[in-house]
Amino acid sequence: MIEGIAALREAYRDDQVAARYIENRFREPLGAMLHARQAQALCRLVRDVRPRDVLEIAPGPARLTVDVGRVLRRPGTAVDASAAMLAQARQRLRTAGVAWRCVNGDAFSLPFGCEFDLAYSFRLVRHFERPERVRLYREIARVLRPRGLFVFDAVNADVSAPLRGAAAPGEYEHYDALLTQPELEAELRDSGLHVQSLEGVQRRYRALSRAQVLIAPRSRPLARAAMEIIDRLGGPPLEWIVTCRRG
Numbered sequence: 001m002i003e004g005i006a007a008l009r010e011a012y013r014d015d016q017v018a019a020r021y022i023e024n025r026f027r028e029p030l031g032a033m034l035h036a037r038q039a040q041a042l043c044r045l046v047r048d049v050r051p052r053d054v055l056e057i058a059p060g061p062a063r064l065t066v067d068v069g070r071v072l073r074r075p076g077t078a079v080d081a082s083a084a085m086l087a088q089a090r091q092r093l094r095t096a097g098v099a100w101r102c103v104n105g106d107a108f109s110l111p112f113g114c115e116f117d118l119a120y121s122f123r124l125v126r127h128f129e130r131p132e133r134v135r136l137y138r139e140i141a142r143v144l145r146p147r148g149l150f151v152f153d154a155v156n157a158d159v160s161a162p163l164r165g166a167a168a169p170g171e172y173e174h175y176d177a178l179l180t181q182p183e184l185e186a187e188l189r190d191s192g193l194h195v196q197s198l199e200g201v202q203r204r205y206r207a208l209s210r211a212q213v214l215i216a217p218r219s220r221p222l223a224r225a226a227m228e229i230i231d232r233l234g235g236p237p238l239e240w241i242v243t244c245r246r247g
Helices: 002-011 015-028 029-049 065-069 084-095 130-143 157-165 181-190 207-215 220-232
Strands: 055-059 077-079 100-104 115-122 144-156 193-203 235-247
Touching: 002 065, 015 065, 029 065, 029 115, 029 144, 029 193, 029 207, 055 065, 065 077, 065 193, 065 220, 077 084, 084 100, 100 220, 115 130, 130 181, 144 193, 157 207, 157 235, 181 193, 181 235, 193 207, 193 220, 207 220
Parallel strands: 055 077, 055 115, 077 100, 115 144
Antiparallel strands: 144 235, 193 235
């Protein structure tokens, strides 16, 4: 999977990819709803736990960083392997008036000691196969203080696998790990992390996707409102927001 790691890093080093990342992936109602759920979950956790030192791994162009920074007691630390993404992050943080320390570094070899109460990372762990995911978990656990928390996203195999089986070739740009809940919990235990909660997001995904296709071209606000109603009907989620604790 080394080639996969290298390819993923290369994909996010491009200045144009970095500049258009949020617009391309989180502008439409479905992506915007996912962003809102992730930001709300992180901000709620920060308010509840009140961590002193927070680490964001692979923040990209500070998509979540701005929201989280507004509820932190002190500036957090963001580390990303892409200089292009960090440049976008710094610009966005400056515009928002939010202070963070931005560090160019590798998630597989974090340039920190055991110094964080909370770490989080979205759109990173899911792109690697199990041996690399375990490497990431263990490296993240290393920089967490005892009982420290790690939050990330994982894809539910039970919902996603049928969707991907029917997808057109090339529809999914990067590899995503598809996991059942027992598989997810087992690989985290093997890495010294223990699941505290799984918050489901993007429930009834087929209906959400249809609402975007049929309604969003006419009205994004209306599509978003329809999606909120659909999501509240419940059902198995496409993804989880995973909160786990270092033992």
